[in-house]
Every structure is written in structure tokens, then in C-alpha cells.
Amino acid sequence: MSQLDEIEGNLLRKPTGEAQDALKRTASEYKPLHSFKLDREKSYQQQFADMYFLRLTKVKPAVERRAAEAWRNTIIGDEPAKKVERVLDIRQGELCWVSGTVYMDMALKPSILEDVSNDRWISAPMSNNKYYADDGSDAVTLEDESGRIRLVGSLLKGVILVTGCIVAVMGTENINGELEVIDLKFPDLPPQPERWAVSKTPTTKGKGHDKKIKDEDEDEEMTDVHQPRGSGGKIAIVSGLEFSSQDASHALELDLLLEYLLGEALDPTVQREISQINRLIIAGNSISLEERQPIGTDPTEKKKDQKKYGYDSSAYNALPSQLFDEFLSTLLPTIPVTLLPGAQDPANTSYPQQPIHPAMFSLSRAYTAPPASTETGWFDTVTNPWEGEIDGWRVLATGGQNIDDIFKYVGSNDRLGMMEATCRWRCSAPTAPDTLWAYPFQDDDPFVMHSCPHLYLVGGQPEFGTKTIKGEDGQVVRLIAVPCFAATKEIVLVDTETLDVSKVQITTG
Amino acid sequence: MEDYKQYLAQKILTEDWVVTYRFLSRALRVHVNTAKEMLYDFYKWQNDKRPDTLRATYMIYGTKKILVRQDEDVEMANPQASEAIDAPFSDIVPTYSLSLVSQEQLQESLSKYSKVASIHIYSLAPHSLKDLQILTDMARQAFKLPTTDDKVYGTIANPNAWKRERRGGTIPASSPLEPKIEVNTPVKQEVKPTAKPAAKEEPKINSKPAVPSVPTKTPTSTAPLKRQGSSGISQMFAKATMKPKKPATKATDSPTTSASASGAEDNKNSGAMSDDGEDDTQPVVDVKHEDGNARQARRDRQAELRRMMEESDEEEGSEKSVDNPEDDPMDEEPPPPDAEPELEPEPKVEEPAEVVSSTSGGRRKGRRRVVRKKQVMDENGYLVTIQEQGWESFSEDDTPAPLPKIKQQQQTVKSETTAKLKKGAAKEAGQGNIMSFFSKK
Numbered sequence: 001m002s003q004l005d006e007i008e009g010n011l012l013r014k015p016t017g018e019a020q021d022a023l024k025r026t027a028s029e030y031k032p033l034h035s036f037k038l039d040r041e042k043s044y045q046q047q048f049a050d051m052y053f054l055r056l057t058k059v060k061p062a063v064e065r066r067a068a069e070a071w072r073n074t075i076i077g078d079e080p081a082k083k084v085e086r087v088l089d090i091r092q093g094e095l096c097w098v099s100g101t102v103y104m105d106m107a108l109k110p111s112i113l114e115d116v117s118n119d120r121w122i123s124a125p126m127s128n129n130k131y132y133a134d135d136g137s138d139a140v141t142l143e144d145e146s147g148r149i150r151l152v153g154s155l156l157k158g159v160i161l162v163t164g165c166i167v168a169v170m171g172t173e174n175i176n177g178e179l180e181v182i183d184l185k186f187p188d189l190p191p192q193p194e195r196w197a198v199s200k201t202p203t204t205k206g207k208g209h210d211k212k213i214k215d216e217d218e219d220e221e222m223t224d225v226h227q228p229r230g231s232g233g234k235i236a237i238v239s240g241l242e243f244s245s246q247d248a249s250h251a252l253e254l255d256l257l258l259e260y261l262l263g264e265a266l267d268p269t270v271q272r273e274i275s276q277i278n279r280l281i282i283a284g285n286s287i288s289l290e291e292r293q294p295i296g297t298d299p300t301e302k303k304k305d306q307k308k309y310g311y312d313s314s315a316y317n318a319l320p321s322q323l324f325d326e327f328l329s330t331l332l333p334t335i336p337v338t339l340l341p342g343a344q345d346p347a348n349t350s351y352p353q354q355p356i357h358p359a360m361f362s363l364s365r366a367y368t369a370p371p372a373s374t375e376t377g378w379f380d381t382v383t384n385p386w387e388g389e390i391d392g393w394r395v396l397a398t399g400g401q402n403i404d405d406i407f408k409y410v411g412s413n414d415r416l417g418m419m420e421a422t423c424r425w426r427c428s429a430p431t432a433p434d435t436l437w438a439y440p441f442q443d444d445d446p447f448v449m450h451s452c453p454h455l456y457l458v459g460g461q462p463e464f465g466t467k468t469i470k471g472e473d474g475q476v477v478r479l480i481a482v483p484c485f486a487a488t489k490e491i492v493l494v495d496t497e498t499l500d501v502s503k504v505q506i507t508t509g
Numbered sequence: 510m511e512d513y514k515q516y517l518a519q520k521i522l523t524e525d526w527v528v529t530y531r532f533l534s535r536a537l538r539v540h541v542n543t544a545k546e547m548l549y550d551f552y553k554w555q556n557d558k559r560p561d562t563l564r565a566t567y568m569i570y571g572t573k574k575i576l577v578r579q580d581e582d583v584e585m586a587n588p589q590a591s592e593a594i595d596a597p598f599s600d601i602v603p604t605y606s607l608s609l610v611s612q613e614q615l616q617e618s619l620s621k622y623s624k625v626a627s628i629h630i631y632s633l634a635p636h637s638l639k640d641l642q643i644l645t646d647m648a649r650q651a652f653k654l655p656t657t658d659d660k661v662y663g664t665i666a667n668p669n670a671w672k673r674e675r676r677g678g679t680i681p682a683s684s685p686l687e688p689k690i691e692v693n694t695p696v697k698q699e700v701k702p703t704a705k706p707a708a709k710e711e712p713k714i715n716s717k718p719a720v721p722s723v724p725t726k727t728p729t730s731t732a733p734l735k736r737q738g739s740s741g742i743s744q745m746f747a748k749a750t751m752k753p754k755k756p757a758t759k760a761t762d763s764p765t766t767s768a769s770a771s772g773a774e775d776n777k778n779s780g781a782m783s784d785d786g787e788d789d790t791q792p793v794v795d796v797k798h799e800d801g802n803a804r805q806a807r808r809d810r811q812a813e814l815r816r817m818m819e820e821s822d823e824e825e826g827s828e829k830s831v832d833n834p835e836d837d838p839m840d841e842e843p844p845p846p847d848a849e850p851e852l853e854p855e856p857k858v859e860e861p862a863e864v865v866s867s868t869s870g871g872r873r874k875g876r877r878r879v880v881r882k883k884q885v886m887d888e889n890g891y892l893v894t895i896q897e898q899g900w901e902s903f904s905e906d907d908t909p910a911p912l913p914k915i916k917q918q919q920q921t922v923k924s925e926t927t928a929k930l931k932k933g934a935a936k937e938a939g940q941g942n943i944m945s946f947f948s949k950k
Contacts, residue, residue, distance in 0.1 A: 009570070009627030015546040025667040252609070252641055255648040256568075260607060263665035264531060264541045266570050267627040271542075275665045334667045366672040378671050416599060465599035481599075501602045508609040508641050 009267030023263060023271055026233045028278035028336055031199035032376055032388040036352035036446050038439060046442045048433045054445040056101055056144060059166040059426050063099050063187040067168035070185055071097050081170050086146040090173050097170035100144040104163045104409055106131045109435060131408045142169060153181035160421045162409040164430035186424040189471030192452035196392035233278045233391055233496035236261065239459030240484030244288035245319035253489045253506045254327065261331055277493065280335050283459025283482050284342020284384060284399025287320045321360050329363035332379050340384040342399035342460055350437040351401060351429055352446065355381040385428055391496040396453035400460030402429040405436040416465045419458055419479045423469065455499060457482055464490055466501045513537055517551045527634040529647045534662050541663045545629040552633055564637040567615050569608045571625035611638060
């Protein structure tokens with residue numbers, strides 16, 4: 001064990017009896033934006049068509065501006081590219097450009113029209129199958145309120161397109177009534193707010209009034225004072241904890257993760273590093289789904305006996321959520337937690353998922369904000385997708401369903417590319433409401449990105465990935481695909497100053 | 510200082526436990542880092558004395574060699590992931606590895622690291638752990654140990670953490686539900702005396718089997734009265750009389766018999782509550798066989814019981830006034846000292862229920878006995894069944910049973926209060942168990 005001597009943080013020694021430093025966690029500046037919160041009294045009477053209309057009217061100006069810039073002086077074969085207002089106005093043989101909503105016509109894609117015409121009224125469970133067929137039978141069409149035209153051309157193979165994204169295309173209509181696409185433009189990244197745009201006045205908590213005043217003073221004097229405030233902080237992001245009562249294959253890793261985040265594992269030097277982690281974001285799928293199905297389906301015969309007041313207690317296994325609750329309640333005294341629901345979590349299925357109810361967490365509940373208060377809880381159960389500002393950075397986080405659904409449309413496996421595409425489309429969940437179930441919004445399509453995030457997190461992904469994308473107006477977005485912890489045993493750390501990413505992998509055995 | 514060695518020897522060598530640093534720190538109330546060192550010290554000390562008596566697991570943290578990491582990726586990954594490596598979609602980021610390894614694998618694991626930032630013993634066990642998942646059980650143990658002050662253990666403190674104040678904790682929130690029932694019953698009944706028995710209902714439920722509580726139980730049956738329809742008390746008497754039936758003149762040994770009877774009634778209450786309707790039909794047949802002797806005995810018993818109830822009520826009444834005066838919206842409680850006049854009415858109130866038996870003949874009693882019969886049959890009864898036959902002959906006298914019963918009930922009800930009327934009506938409407946609402950529909 002000669003090697004061991006070289007290790008700095010070596011605790012393989014006699015107890016030294018040294019007093020241990022009491023470590024304190026750096027503070028987290030945190031301001032959630034309730035962009036995806038639904039009214040308590042929500043109606044499901046309305047049609048979904050409004051969402052497409054809203055999206056088109058909102059994004060169209062942006063994409064047209066960009067297209068006009070790009071194609072203003074475009075002359076192909078002596079013919080200038082002319083803007084056409086509506087899809088129906090396209091004349092055969094004329095070079096023109098038009099903007100509209102993409103609709104993918106795919107044989108494998110579930111279709112509500114088909115369901116209705118076949119008299120199927122029970123919606124099929126969502127499958128993980130791809131809609132994408134490699135045989136070229138999938139058709140890309142562009143539509144607006146007036147009509148629809150099929151897009152063709154080799155250019156389309158090189159870009160990701162899904163139902164619901166808004167694009168501008170330039171080309172000519174060919175003899176088959178299809179538009180030969182010469183060029184294609186996305187609305188591209190929306191304007192990006194400055195850092196500390198929302199949380200200029202820190203709203204740490206209701207009790208810190210004196211601190212608040214102090215910070216406000218600082219604000220007046222110099223804005224830069226904020227920089228050191230969050231300095232050296234890190235955000236930990238994890239997804240797919242998948243607490244389970246039956247599958248204990250990653251239970252030990254969960255324990256180690258807990259000990260790591262608590263700062264109990266490892267040696268004082270590393271513990272000091274860990275104390276810089278000032279927030280944990282749990283991006284979906286905290287509770288394992290597998291075991292719920294057998295329990296729900298098996299005892300169908302016994303059900304009658306155990307039903308009391310219409311509640312079948314045998315169909316519900318509380319253990320996973322209790323384990324999760326224990327995990328959280330151990331962490332919460334030392335680190336604030338933002339919890340997004342995911343596809344497997346006990347929240348509504350349709351996008352945007354609403355916060356997991358605090359009643360699920362009997363131990364951790366005390367850390368949530370009191371009901372009907374505007375305060376932000378130390379333990380914040382939020383929507384999916386969720387938008388907020390953490391240490392001044394605008395963060396957009398989702399549980400991953402939006403990307404998973406886009407993944408079904410395309411042949412590639414480039415999750416980061418899909419994430420980038422959603423930013424460039426200015427739409428975080430374009431496939432809602434077509435194939436991604438969504439609430440039928442009437443007045444506003446919250447999936448339209450009005451402001452560009454600095455940090456865009458997507459949970460529940462098969463593997464870790466990160467990259468930075470840049471916009472034309474100087475926007476910089478850090479994309480992070482957060483892997484499923486149960487599968488990869490990885491968590492992601494983001495530096496709150498530089499937005500640099502690192503990851504921690506936990507292995508056993 | 511050597512205490513921990515003793516503790517560890519005890520736990521690991523004697524009790525065959527797996528001890529993690531976290532568990533040790535909780536158990537001895539020391540900092541986790543100290544606990545890690547203690548584990549190592551003990552490990553070294555013990556293995557120097559007797560090699561291989563202890564097996565350790567180590568926790569390593571650091572950066573792994575990049576080559577190794579890629580290899581791992583390929584191994585672990587499905588074909589899709591290896592594609593991803595070919596096309597560098599993602600930035601390469603620093604990866605830290607946190608490994609938990611057994612001592613056998615320690616060297617191998619260390620060789621995978623390019624830089625180890627930290628290492629310590631995670632756990633000690635008297636044998637090598639085949640499956641490290643066993644450690645999760647230990648982790649849960651540590652979780653269960655009472656943790657009073659996190660500062661001792663070295664958990665990173667967060668001064669900003671805050672909890673919301675709980676308005677109305679769970680316990681106060683749930684407990685009002687039970688009292689509420691009590692509060693309601695007196696209000697509905699609007700019969701002053703019954704309020705007390707109603708309040709007693711709860712204790713009764715809790716302490717059914719206690720023999721000395723017999724007197725308490727008897728009055729309480731006025732509360733069930735309300736729910737079952739006013740048959741409760743007299744049922745009880747019916748039972749009480751039935752039991753002594755064979756011994757015939759048992760009126761004096763009331764404490765025990767009435768105890769058993771009331772116990773039986775309790776069972777009946779829980780079991781046959783929803784059967785109200787049947788009470789009316791069966792009695793007709795059953796009540797027949799009663800003879801004068803039996804009736805006499807029954808009356809004696811009832812008188813006796815009534816006396817006992819009065820006494821116990823006086824006691825109980827004074828207690829009650831102390832216990833839960835708020836329960837009762839109508840201030841009957843204050844007067845308990847001079848309660849005699851007030852308490853008097855209570856027996857009277859019950860009397861009508863019984864009076865049925867005593868004044869207007871055996872009809873009602875007969876019916877009630879029938880109710881009791883059912884119960885007896887439910888439980889086990891051969892002998893009991895025989896008794897039923899005896900009653901049947903008696904009912905012949907009063908064959909027109911069902912109708913008069915209702916009338917009489919109503920009379921008594923009226924004589925008491927209108928509220929009781931509601932109660933009676935409710936009973937006929939089948940009020941009672943909420944389960945009946947959910948059952949077969």
C-alpha cells in the first residue's frame with residue numbers, strides 16, 4: 001500500500017483528535033418563475049388547435065424577421081425570393097419563402113383522427129417506439145391557418161424537424177405541388193436576459209429581512225457586488241433516482257450519493273468542495289415505475305375485498321415514496337432541493353406536469369412553502385418544465401419528456417442536438433400537444449421560449465452530455481443532458497460562476 | 510480513547526455486525542472523520558493481533574485515468590452510446606469517481622485512478638462482504654439512530670435552511686374528529702342525561718372487556734341507542750336476562766352476567782349493526798316462550814341495573830364535568846354536585862326504552878331479545894338456539910308485534926324530545942353504518 005501514502009486526503013491513520021472544521025454550505029440565490037403553473041381551476045373543455053395558433057402568432061414574427069434578413073437579397077436564377085404570406089399563396093414555379101408550422105406525417109405516429117375513426121376511445125399507453133421510419137415514407141409538411149404543403153428536398157435530411165416547430169422555408173413549388181426547399185430558417189435563440197435579471201433583490205426567505213435590506217443597499221451601490229456572493233457555488237443535478245421497493249440494485253449508490261451530498265463521506269478537503277454545492281435539482285423520475293405495474297395488475301381478483309370507500313389500498317405501494325421522503329428529509333437540513341416531476345412520478349401525465357404534492361412527503365413537507373403563500377420553499381416542488389433563476393442564471397429544466405418525444409421523430413441519437421433544436425425553435429416542447437400530451441392552453445403557449453436560458457437541463461436521458469451553443473446576438477446556452485442515476489450512477493455539478501460542468505460517478509464493487 | 514475499540518470489538522467481533530463510519534459516528538457521537546480514523550485504527554490493531562479477522566471496505570474519490578474511463582464507457586454502453594463516442598456530441602468534462610470497494614479490490618481500483626483525492630475506510634465486517642448492498646441496511650440503521658445535533662457528525666450545515674411553521678399539527682387535527690362525534694350526539698338528542706353516556710362511549714369502546722366497567726357500559730348503551738335506533742338499552746337488558754334465564758333467579762349476580770351480556774351486546778353492535786331491519790321480523794317468532802317467572806326475574810334485574818346506573822352516573826357525572834365540559838354545549842355539567850334531580854331523568858329516559866319491557870308488556874322486550882338472539886346465533890350457538898325457542902312461545906301473546914313496537918317507540922320518543930324522534934326516524938330510514946352506503950349498489 002505504498003501508493004496510499006501519496007494520497008492527500010488519507011484518513012487511514014490513527015485518530016488525530018483534531019477538531020474538525022464545521023463546514024457551512026454556500027448560499028443559493030434562487031428565484032423560481034412560475035411560467036408553467038396551471039390554474040387550480042382549469043378547464044379541459046377547449047380545443048388544442050389554439051395552441052398551434054398561439055405558437056404560430058408568437059414565433060412567426062421572429063422567424064420572419066430572421067428569414068427576411070437572410071433572404072432579402074437572395075436571387076436564384078434571376079428570380080428574387082419573394083415573401084408569401086400564407087401557404088396557400090405559393091404559386092407553382094415561383095421562388096418564394098413562407099413561414100409556418102411543421103407537421104410530420106408519419107405512419108407510425110399515433111393519430112387521434114385514426115383513433116376516433118376506429119372508435120377507439122381509450123388512449124393507448126405512451127410507447128417508447130420511434131415514429132421515425134427509415135424508408136422515407138415520412139412526409140414533412142408545412143402548414144398555417146390557410147393550408148398545408150409538403151416539403152421535399154435533400155436539405156430536410158440534415159435538420160431535425162418535428163411536429164409543432166415553426167420554421168421559414170424558401171423554395172419553389174414543383175409540379176407535384178410540393179415545395180422544393182432550398183433553404184430553411186429557424187427562429188433561433190430568443191433574446192437572453194442578463195444574469196441577475198430577475199433576482200436583483202434577493203428573495204432568500206421570509207425571515208431574512210435584515211439581510212434583504214443589506215443586499216438592497218449593495219444593489220444601489222454596485223451591481224457587481226453580486227458576483228462574489230454566489231462565488232464558488234455549485235449546483236448538483238440528478239435525475240432518475242428511481243427509488244424502489246423491490247429493485248435494490250442501486251440502493252447502495254443512493255446511500256453513497258446521500259453521504260456525498262451531506263458532506264459526510266470523504267476527507268475534509270473534499271468535504272470543503274462539497275460544501276460549495278448549494279442546491280440540488282432533481283430532474284424527474286425519482287420513483288421507480290416498474291413495480292407499480294405488477295402490483296396494480298396482479299391482484300385484480302382480490303381487489304373487491306380490499307376496496308374501502310372506493311380506494312384500493314392494495315394497488316398502491318407507499319414504500320418507494322417513503323424511501324424518497326427519507327432521502328429528502330435527510331438532505332434538506334443541509335441543502336435546498338428543487339424537485340421536478342418526471343414521467344414516472346406521482347404527478348399529472350400531461351405537460352406541463354404540475355408539482356408533486358407535498359403531502360407525498362410526510363417528513364420533508366415541513367420544508368416546503370406553506371400552501372397558498374408566495375414564498376419559495378426550501379424544498380421547492382415545481383413544475384416540469386420549470387423555469388427559474390439560480391444564482392442569477394436563467395435556468396430551464398425539464399424532466400426529459402419533451403426531448404424523449406422529439407427523439408421518436410428523428411433517426412439520430414443526438415440528444416444535445418435535440419435540445420439545441422428546441423432552443424433554436426424557441427419552443428421547449430414543440431410536439432405537445434400532438435404526441436406529447438399537454439394541457440390545452442387557451443391564452444398562452446408557455447412552451448414558447450420568450451427568453452433564452454443560460455442553463456438548459458433535461459433529465460432522464462440515457463447518458464450524460466453537455467455542450468455550449470451560441471446565438472447570433474451573443475446568447476450562450478449551456479445544455480446538459482442529465483443521465484438517469486439508476487442506470488449510470490452519475491450526477492452533474494455545474495459551477496454557478498462559470499457554468500462549467502463536471503460530473504461525479506459513483507461506483508461500487 | 511480506547512473505548513471505541515471496545516465498542517467495535519463488541520459490535521463487529523461479538524455481535525457480527527457490519528459497522529460503517531456513519532453508524533459509528535452516530536453511535537459514539539463523534540465526527541464522521543474521526544469515526545473513519547477509528548475504524549482504520551481498530552482495523553489495523555485487530556489485524557495485527559490476528560490477521561484477517563476483519564474485512565474492510567474502502568471509499569475512494571478522485572479522477573480516473575482517461576483511458577480507463579473510455580474503456581469503461583464502451584463496456585457499459587449499448588451500441589447507441591458507442592456511436593455517441595464516435596461523434597463527439599458532448600463536451601468532455603472532468604469526471605470524479607466515488608468508489609466503494611472491498612479490500613480485495615482495493616489495489617485494482619486504485620490502479621484505475623490517475624489521482625486519488627481521498628480514501629478512507631467505509632465499513633468493517635468480520636467477514637468479506639459478498640454483496641456490498643448489505644451496507645444499505647447499515648445505512649438505514651444509521652438513519653434510525655437518534656440524531657440530535659448534526660454539528661457533531663460533520664454534516665455540512667446550512668444556516669439558511671428553514672421550515673415552515675406547522676399550523677395545527679397532525680395530532681390535534683385528527684383528534685378533534687373523535688370528540689366531534691361526542692359533541693354531536695348530545696346536541697342531536699337534546700336529552701340532557703344522555704349526553705354523559707354519549708361522552709362515555711369512547712372509553713367504553715376502548716375498554717370493553719373490563720368487568721368493573723359494567724356500570725359504565727350500561728349507561729353508554731344509550732349512545733349506541735341513537736345509532737342503532739332506540740333498541741340498544743333494552744337489548745342489553747334482554748340479553749342480561751337471557752343469560753340468567755337458565756339459572757332463573759340470578760338477578761343478584763348482576764356484575765358478571767351483565768358484563769358478559771354487555772360484552773355480547775358490544776359484539777353485536779360491531780357485527781350486526783346493519784341488520785336493523787331484521788330485528789322487526791324475527792322477534793315475532795322468538796318471544797313466545799317467555800313465562801311469568803322469567804319476566805319477573807327480568808324486571809328485578811332491570812331495577813337492579815337501573816339502580817346501579819344511577820349510582821355510577823353520579824360518579825361518572827362528576828368526573829365528566831372535570832373531564833370534558835366543552836363537549837357539552839348545554840351546561841348540564843356544572844350542576845353535578847346537586848345532580849340527583851338531573852341525573853334522575855337519565856334512568857327515566859332509559860326507562861321508556863325499557864319501559865317497553867316493563868309497562869307495556871313483553872312485546873318489546875321480546876323483540877329485543879330477538880335481536881340478541883341473532884347475535885348469539887352469530888357467535889356460536891347451539892344452547893343459545895334452544896333458548897330462543899323458549900322465547901318464541903311467549904311472543905304468541907303479543908303477536909301483533911311489529912306495528913305496536915314502532916308506535917311505542919314513537920311514544921317514548923315524543924315523551925323525551927323531538928330530537929329523539931329524528932333519531933328514531935333515522936333508525937327506520939336505515940341510518941347507521943356508512944359502509945352500508947358503499948356496499949352493493
